[in-house]
Structure formats: structure tokens, C-alpha cells
Amino acid sequence: MQLSPPGGGPSASVLGEIAAAVVDGRGTVLHWSRGAEALLGLTAAEVCGRPVGHLLADASERSGSGAGEPLPARAGRAVLRHRSGGAVEVVFQVVPWQDSSFLVLACPARSATDWEQGAALLRALLAQGRIGIGIHDTDLTVVRTNITSEVFGGPGLPVGGRLAEVMSPQDAEEAEAGLRRVLGSGVPLVGHEQRMRSPQVPGRRWSFSLSALRLEDAQRRPSGVAVLLADATASERARRELELRYQASVRIGASLDVRDTAQSLVDVLVPAFADLGSVDLAEAVLEGDEPPRSVGGGDLHMRRAAVASAAGPWPAPLVQPGEPNPPYPDHPVLRSYQRGETVIGDRAAYVEALGAPEVIRLVVPEDGRSAIAVALRARGLLLGSVDLWRTDRSAPFDRQDADLLAEIASRAALSVDNARRYTREHRAAVALQQRLLPPAATDAPAADTAGTYLPAGGGAEVSGDWYDVIPLPSLRAAFVVGDVIGHGLAATATMGRLRAAIQTLADLELDPGELLAHLDDLVARLASEADPEEQDAIGATCLYALYDPVTGRCTVASAGHPPPVVVPPEGPPRVLEELSPGPPLGVGGMPFEATTIELAPGTVLALYTDGLVEGADHDAAAGLRRLNDRLAAHCRPGRPLQEIGRAVLSRAGERPPRDDVALLLARTRVLPAGATAAWEFPADPAVVADAREVTARQLADWGLDDLAFTTELVVSELVTNAVRYAGGPVGLRLIRDHVLVCEVTDPSNTQPRLRRARWADEGGRGLFLVAQLTARWGSRYDRSGKTIWTEQALPGAAPLT
Structure with a gap:
């Protein structure tokens, strides 16, 4: 049986x-x-x-x-x-x-x-209170559990219930999806980070380490899921705080712009730490100045610098970025905050402290539940404040949050103060440089010009790149571009000294190569005056071009500077490769060779600094080809030079330049043939009368009879001096534009001097008389002698070019 x-x-x-x-x-x-x-x-x-x-x-x-x-x-x-x-x-x-x-x-x-060990293990697990145990059947209904309200300080898990009864719908859906995967695949889930919010405890969040494994019957068929939960809320909070500190150290202070620094601070805190956040800065700080030392209520002269919202756009009723904060009532909490204490409060406390409804509307968000505020203080100065809010979706701030925010705000305040001090220095450097550079555009008989300066880093840095247009006698013009080593105020100051020196040397009407030699001596002297550790950092490159609109010739010399680009009215741009550059200024001991070229009317001469052609690839040749292509694409006859300059410097989609960029564009002109007249005479006193006669006749042809007597007298004195002291041949040239230029050339290199003759002297009054009869006068030298020139104003006359 x-x-x-x-x-x-x-x-x-x-x-x-x-x-x-x-x-x-x-x-x-x-x-x-x-x-x-x-x-x-x-x-x-x-x-x-x-x-x-x-x-x-x-x-x-x-x-x-x-x-x-x-x-x-x-x-x-x-x-x-x-x-x-x-x-x-x-x-x-x-x-x-x-x-x-x-x-x-x-x-x-x-x-x-x-069986014995399994039963003992299950009894032990269900009996302890630090690890939550939940056994679910195949429908994920709770069969057995030890999770009560005392285990994790939250709602208990009822037998016969589902996770959705104690968790938010989103969290329950995520958790049950993981359990279904375990039930279907048999692959255990180990150490999964499960966050939990419960409608029974609003604002509270938990973080659990969840492990789950499939239960099987004797036939190896799924019979349920066993879940083990360990409370990781404290460790998760510590991890979040560590990550927040790391993000603050990496992101805050990366910019030297005050507003960018404030925005970085609030972006780090929202949404990782709060749901709404704003940074207010003193108006003086935004300008780079120190804020006033004041406490108490009233108008604190604060302006909203940065905002962030985890839910999307910044709420419209609140103070918007760029707007000033409303006056605050004097309150003990306000004074505590101004002393550097971190203030925590709920909505009711803020409403009670602010009092006025119009201020509450601007400061307190409608869904704000818990707030925390801390001042940004550095070197005893109140630079601004950080105000953060948590809504009903988040737990209120606590003292641990306050300590963390105080630590981050302390570091951020130093970054804000550094950015403020940089703003002040940058503003001074920009103002100095703007006053040192010439007008952006000029219009002269020799050429119309347009200059553009682009600081490095999109305006974050200024340095010693410069350009200049110097009007010279006889309607000539000098075009200059240079680049001083280094950045900041020191480079800007050096640039100012070099520009002043070039203008002084240009007035001496030196040959471009000789002018650069004198400038080289100046830079060497500046280096010798500097501290020993800074001597190697003082130097510059420079390109000097002298253009004569009468002849259409341009003489160029370079001290270690990139060659200019010549854009003819018709035809492709070309680099002035025949130019032989000398060493940078300050090296000394090497000559500077000048190159003369003929320029057709309407030719555009592009002078630039190396920041324009040295891109991220550090390939100057490739950068020069890009410059040629841009000039070919944008440089058209009749197009304003300022538009061409903006188009050439346009860097759509590119990063800001790593080095300063200076670009000077000059569109050359040539005087009409009838605007000049020239003669040559032998060294004979009798030619003085001939010189007067041809001068009077030419002025009559130009309709300048009113200037005949004065000009004949000037010509008589200059030709007489040339015949008497220099010998022949003697050249005479008249140039008519918006001024009347008279030039007398002789083979002598003797410097003419203006002196005051005594009453008994029989001579010595010629140059004095010339100086009295003309607007200005001077002399210049070339290889075969000198030229004395004078200028007389023509009232109401416009340039003939």
C-alpha cells in the first residue's frame, strides 16, 4: 500500500x-x-x-x-x-x-x-530594523515585509498593498519597472539607486540602495520578487554636497566678468540645491568699484545680476535681471544677513519681515516654501547676496544646507571681487587705449582710412596693438600699425609712448627705415629702464608706410611686422612679399630697409597685426590666405572701408581671438595732374624774378590771385636762400588742394634755422618773414638735398581729390 x-x-x-x-x-x-x-x-x-x-x-x-x-x-x-x-x-x-x-x-x-537556514535567515531579516525587506508576488503585491513607519521614518509598506500606495506615481512606476525586469529575466538587481517621494510626507525625499532577486518554486517557476532596501539618504546627500562643492570650484570664477561669475554661481545652485535662485550685486560692484559700507534698510543700491529657475523661465512678478531691488525695511534679520550670517526662513517669516505687499510681490515667489539667503562678502565689503527658494516639491532648508551654502558663497565672493577688480582695471585700460588710438575713420587728401581694434578674448583683455594715421606736410600721410609684447595696462602704456614717439619722428619727415631705427633705440632704452626680470618682455613690432598722393608712391619699412596686403581697384589682393622686414623693435644693431611701390588711385592698403592671421592652428601662412580671401570677397570699389573692416574681422561661429587684432585700411588717392606745378632754376640770383613770375601766373590760372603777393614773397625768400647758400639746381613746386603748398628744393643738407635778427643786422629775416606769412613751414631731407615747404590755408576750399 x-x-x-x-x-x-x-x-x-x-x-x-x-x-x-x-x-x-x-x-x-x-x-x-x-x-x-x-x-x-x-x-x-x-x-x-x-x-x-x-x-x-x-x-x-x-x-x-x-x-x-x-x-x-x-x-x-x-x-x-x-x-x-x-x-x-x-x-x-x-x-x-x-x-x-x-x-x-x-x-x-x-x-x-x-529549509532551516532559509527560515532562520528570513526571520532574522524580518526582525531587524535597518534593512527593509519586502516580498512581492508575481503581481508585485506585498506578501511579507518588515517596513513600518519606524524603519525609515516614512510611511509603512502594507501587506497586500502596492508601492504606489506609499510612493509618488513617478517613483513607484520606476521601482515596479525594475522589479518586473527582475521577475521576467531572473537577473538580480543589485545596488540600484532608488529615490522616493511620498504623498504622505510632502517635501521629504529618501534615497535607497535597492537590491532585488526573483523567487522560484520547486519547479523553477517565478513565484515573486524579494526586495532589500538600505537607506542611503545620508550618503546620497553627502555625495550631492561633494558634487556641489566640486562644481562650484570648477565653474565659479572661470570668468573675469562680474555678471558671468554671478550667473555661474546661481547655475551651480539651481537645480542641484534649490528650485529658484538669484544673485544681487551692488551697483558699484557691477561698475568695478567698491560698494559703500552701509547697514540697515532702505535703498541698498543692489541690482539683480543673475537668476535661475528649475521649472523654466524666471517668474515674471519677481525682480528681473538688470532691475534694481526695492527698498527693504530695517529688520533684525536683514542686519544679521548684512553681518554675514546665513538666514533660513519660510514664506511666512519673509512676509512678516518685508511687510509691504509691493515688496513681497517682487521678492517672494508664489510657490516659495523655504528660503535661505547669504551675503557675498570679501575683504570686509558687502558685494551682494545669494537668495534661494525651495517650493512645495522639495524639503525645507536646514542648518546643514546653511553651512554648505556659506562655504560656497565665501568662495564665490572672492571670485566676484576678483572680477570686480579686473573690471576696474579693464575699464581703465580700455579708456586709456581709446584715448591713445586715433579716430576710427579719417578722410585726407592722401587717403580715406578706417581702423578697427578687436581685443583678445572677446573684449576680456586689452594690450598694445595699435594703428595710426599721421598727416604730413605736402599732403602726404603715414600709415602705422604695431604690436607691443604682453597685455594689460603696462602694454597699453608702452603702446602710448611708442605712438607718441612715432608721431614726433614722423614730423621730422624721416625716411621710414631711419624712423624705425630711432624707434628701435627708444624701445631698447625702455627695456634698460625696466626691472631685470621684465626686460625680456619689452618689445614691439611695427610697420610704417609713407604715402605721397602727388606721385602715388608708398614707401614701407617693417620692424618684424607682417607685410601689408595690397588690394588694387581691379585684380586680386597680393601680399607685399618684396618687403624685407627687419628685426622687432628693441633687438638693435640691424638696419631697416624701405621698399617703395607704386599704388594706383583707389588701391586699398591693409595693415594688420598678427592676431588677425594667427588662428587656433598657429599657421600664419594659412591665416594670411584667409585674410586675402576675405579681402577679395569684401573689398569692392566704393564700399565704405568701415564696412569692409567689419566684414574682414567678422568671426561668425569662431571663438574670440586669442590675441589682439588691429586692422587699418587705407584707400589711396592721387592728386589731379592740374593740381601741381613744378619748375627748376639754376643757381643764379636772376632766377628769383623768374620764380616770382611763374608763381604769379600759376596762381592766376588757379584763381588764387588773392594769395599772389604773399606767395611771391615766400617764393622769393626761399629761392634767394637756396641760390645764396646751397647752389643749384633749385626746384620749385606748387601744390593746390585744401591748402596751398610751396616747396623749394636745393642740393644742400644744411638745416634752415629760424632766428630773430637784431635791428642792425642786414639779413636773417627771411625765414622769420616766411613763418609769419604762412600757416606752417618746415623742411625734409632726401639723398640729394633738402626741401623747404610752406602751407597757406585756402578759406572755404575743399580737397580736390
Whole structure:
């Protein structure tokens, strides 16, 4: 006779591993279950009617357990003999049965150990209060759990309930999605970071380390999911705070712009720390000045510098960026904040402190729940403040938050103060440079010009790049561009000294090569006056071009500077490659060679500094090709030079230049043929009368009879001096534009001097008389002598070019 489960099939539960037998009081087997058959491989027919002792594997025990002897024990372990001859260790239990018989239950010792240990483990887990345990069935309904309201300080997890009953819908959906993956795949979920918000505890957030594994029945079919939760809220908060400190150290202070620094600060804090944030700065700080030392309420002269909102746009009712803050009432909390204390409060406290509804509307957000404010203080100065709000979606600020914000604000205040001090220096440097540079555009008989200066870093830095247009006698003009080593005020000051020196040397009408030689001596002297550690940092490059609109010739010399680009009225641009540059200024000991070229009317001469052609690739040749391409694309006859300059410097999609850029464009002109007249005379006193005669006739042809007497007198004095002291030949040239230029050339290099003759002197009054009759006069030298020139104003005359 056999014992079997209902239905005659194998059990799907753990009880399927239990073997059962009924024995009488003498130890004879009366009944034998199918579980027993499966355990030992022996049928009921083979076992029933025989002593139970014959089932033991140990022969000595088996011989002493024959029929008529009671069972060896009521419970314990035994080693039974399998049909195959192997040994099977079991755990058994003897239970009294009917009619003085006994029911013997046995299972494999391994399974019993698993059941005992599993039960002990489950009891231990459910009994402790630091790890949350939840057992869910295949529908994710809670079957068993130890999670009560005391475990994590939140809502308990009810048996028979679902996660959505204690978690927000978003958090519950995320958690159940992970459990379904475990249930479907069998792959455990280990150490998953699960955040939890509960509608039962508004504003509170938890962070859990969640692990889950699939539960299976005896047939290896999924029967549920076991979930283990460890509270990681404190460690998660510590991690967030560490990340916030790191982001603050990396992002705040990367810019030297005050507003950018303020925006970096509020971007770090929102949304990682707060839902709404603003930074207010003193108006003086925004200008680069120190803020006033004042405390108390009233108009604090604060202006909103930066804002951030985790929900999107900044709320419209609040003070907007760039707007001033309203006056605040004098309140103890305000004074505490001004002393540097971190203030924490809720909406009600802010409403009570501010009082006036119009101020509350501008300062307190409608959904604001908890606020924290800290002052930005550096070197004892109140630079501004940081105001943060958390809404109903977030937990209120606490003292730990206040300590963290105070630490970040302290570092940020130093960055704001550094940016403020840089703003002040930058403003002074820009103002100095603007006053040192010439007008952006000029219009002269020699050329119309347009200059552009682009600071490095999109305006963050200024240095010593400069350009200049110097009007010279006889309607000529000098075009200058230069680049001083270094950045900042020192470079700007050096640039100013060099520009003044060039203007002075240009008035001496020196050859471009000779002018650069004198300038080289000046830079060497400046270096010798500097501190020893700064001497190697003083230097410059310079290009000087002298243009004569009468001849259309341009003489160019370079001191280590890139060559200019010549853009003819028709044809492609070309680099002046025939120019032989000398060393940079300050090197000394090397000559500067000048190159003369002919320029057609309307030719554009482009002078620039190396920042324009040295891009991120540091390939000057490629940069020069790009410049040529831009000039070819934008430089058209008749197009204003300022438009061309802006187009050439346009850097759409490119980063700001790493070095300063100065660009000077000059569109040359040539005087009409009828605007000049020239003669040459031998060194004979009789030619003075001839010179006067041709001068009077030419002035009559030009309709300048009113200037005939004065001009004849000037020509007479200059020609007489040339014949008397210099010899021949003597050249005379008249140039008419908006002024009348008179030039007398002789072969002598003797410097003419203006002196005051005494009453008894018979001569020495010629140059004095010339100086009185003209607007200005002077002399210049060339390889074959000198030229004395004079200028007379022509009232109401416009340039002929």
C-alpha cells in the first residue's frame, strides 16, 4: 500500500521531497509513500512487511534493528541505503500514528538544512530594523515585509498593498519597472539607486540602495520578487554636497566678468540645491568699484545680476535681471544677513519681515516654501547676496544646507571681487587705449582710412596693438600699425609712448627705415629702464608706410611686422612679399630697409597685426590666405572701408581671438595732374624774378590771385636762400588742394634755422618773414638735398581729390 498526494502526480511544493512511511510498534514497515520510493528507489512491495532497520546503510546498525525491535530514535539524522547501493543522508521525525503505529517522515538532509537556514535567515531579516525587506508576488503585491513607519521614518509598506500606495506615481512606476525586469529575466538587481517621494510626507525625499532577486518554486517557476532596501539618504546627500562643492570650484570664477561669475554661481545652485535662485550685486560692484559700507534698510543700491529657475523661465512678478531691488525695511534679520550670517526662513517669516505687499510681490515667489539667503562678502565689503527658494516639491532648508551654502558663497565672493577688480582695471585700460588710438575713420587728401581694434578674448583683455594715421606736410600721410609684447595696462602704456614717439619722428619727415631705427633705440632704452626680470618682455613690432598722393608712391619699412596686403581697384589682393622686414623693435644693431611701390588711385592698403592671421592652428601662412580671401570677397570699389573692416574681422561661429587684432585700411588717392606745378632754376640770383613770375601766373590760372603777393614773397625768400647758400639746381613746386603748398628744393643738407635778427643786422629775416606769412613751414631731407615747404590755408576750399 502506498501513500501518495491527491491526484497521484508529483507535488509542486517543497513537500514533494518528504518521504513518509508507517511502521508498527515492532518496527515493521506497513505503508510506503511515493516520496519514499523517489528518495531510496525502493518500491512499496520491496519494503512493506520488512523491518525499517534494513533501510539503514550501516550494516552493524541494520543487524540490530530487526523485526520486533522498536525504532532507534524519535528524531534525528540517519544514513539510508539507496537501491543503487549509495548512501542517502536524511533527517527524520517519528510521529505517533493510530493503533500503536508510527508515521515516519524523512527528507534529504541537504533540503532540511536549506529549509532551516532559509527560515532562520528570513526571520532574522524580518526582525531587524535597518534593512527593509519586502516580498512581492508575481503581481508585485506585498506578501511579507518588515517596513513600518519606524524603519525609515516614512510611511509603512502594507501587506497586500502596492508601492504606489506609499510612493509618488513617478517613483513607484520606476521601482515596479525594475522589479518586473527582475521577475521576467531572473537577473538580480543589485545596488540600484532608488529615490522616493511620498504623498504622505510632502517635501521629504529618501534615497535607497535597492537590491532585488526573483523567487522560484520547486519547479523553477517565478513565484515573486524579494526586495532589500538600505537607506542611503545620508550618503546620497553627502555625495550631492561633494558634487556641489566640486562644481562650484570648477565653474565659479572661470570668468573675469562680474555678471558671468554671478550667473555661474546661481547655475551651480539651481537645480542641484534649490528650485529658484538669484544673485544681487551692488551697483558699484557691477561698475568695478567698491560698494559703500552701509547697514540697515532702505535703498541698498543692489541690482539683480543673475537668476535661475528649475521649472523654466524666471517668474515674471519677481525682480528681473538688470532691475534694481526695492527698498527693504530695517529688520533684525536683514542686519544679521548684512553681518554675514546665513538666514533660513519660510514664506511666512519673509512676509512678516518685508511687510509691504509691493515688496513681497517682487521678492517672494508664489510657490516659495523655504528660503535661505547669504551675503557675498570679501575683504570686509558687502558685494551682494545669494537668495534661494525651495517650493512645495522639495524639503525645507536646514542648518546643514546653511553651512554648505556659506562655504560656497565665501568662495564665490572672492571670485566676484576678483572680477570686480579686473573690471576696474579693464575699464581703465580700455579708456586709456581709446584715448591713445586715433579716430576710427579719417578722410585726407592722401587717403580715406578706417581702423578697427578687436581685443583678445572677446573684449576680456586689452594690450598694445595699435594703428595710426599721421598727416604730413605736402599732403602726404603715414600709415602705422604695431604690436607691443604682453597685455594689460603696462602694454597699453608702452603702446602710448611708442605712438607718441612715432608721431614726433614722423614730423621730422624721416625716411621710414631711419624712423624705425630711432624707434628701435627708444624701445631698447625702455627695456634698460625696466626691472631685470621684465626686460625680456619689452618689445614691439611695427610697420610704417609713407604715402605721397602727388606721385602715388608708398614707401614701407617693417620692424618684424607682417607685410601689408595690397588690394588694387581691379585684380586680386597680393601680399607685399618684396618687403624685407627687419628685426622687432628693441633687438638693435640691424638696419631697416624701405621698399617703395607704386599704388594706383583707389588701391586699398591693409595693415594688420598678427592676431588677425594667427588662428587656433598657429599657421600664419594659412591665416594670411584667409585674410586675402576675405579681402577679395569684401573689398569692392566704393564700399565704405568701415564696412569692409567689419566684414574682414567678422568671426561668425569662431571663438574670440586669442590675441589682439588691429586692422587699418587705407584707400589711396592721387592728386589731379592740374593740381601741381613744378619748375627748376639754376643757381643764379636772376632766377628769383623768374620764380616770382611763374608763381604769379600759376596762381592766376588757379584763381588764387588773392594769395599772389604773399606767395611771391615766400617764393622769393626761399629761392634767394637756396641760390645764396646751397647752389643749384633749385626746384620749385606748387601744390593746390585744401591748402596751398610751396616747396623749394636745393642740393644742400644744411638745416634752415629760424632766428630773430637784431635791428642792425642786414639779413636773417627771411625765414622769420616766411613763418609769419604762412600757416606752417618746415623742411625734409632726401639723398640729394633738402626741401623747404610752406602751407597757406585756402578759406572755404575743399580737397580736390
